[in-house]
């Protein structure tokens with residue numbers, strides 16, 4: 045479980061903070077349309093922004109996590125070179141499946157708001173909801189190229205978007 049201490053929001057560069065807040069608004073949009081409350085964006089070196097929302101419920105797809113959907117969309121829209129210079133921002137730390145997708149896409153930088161340990165604490169109030177406790181840093185550490193990871197970042201809305209959802 046991640047014991048990385050949270051960063052204050054003002055420790056981030058304003059551009060990173062803006063994209064992270066965008067990811068959290070997408071988590072809210074996913075929840076509002078009936079999906080699980082997760083959202084993410086990829087930002088390419090030229091500023092192109094690709095969005096991803098969780099679609100587990102509306103597409104009846106257990107692998108429809110925000111980041112996995114996003115990596116597919118980004119790979120379709122961006123060149124390999126652009127992916128290799130991109131940053132992925134996500135409302136919650138990527139799970140092991142999504143971390144694998146990010147790694148295989150060659151994305152070298154990830155910024156997340158809510159930590160996996162905090163998500164598990166929220167979700168575990170509910171019996172029967174499965175979690176996968178494997179911090180993204182541990183998965184990336186097994187890879188053959190470095191991925192910079194920044195997070196968790198203290199943004200109250202990142203936790204608030206889960207309020208009352210997992211009950």
Ligand SMILES: Nc1nc2[nH]cnc2c(=O)[nH]1
Pocket residue numbers: 080082083098108109110111134136137138139142
């Ligand atoms: N980061 C993240 N964690 C999840 N856990 C369950 N679904 C998701 C998702 O879409 N994104």
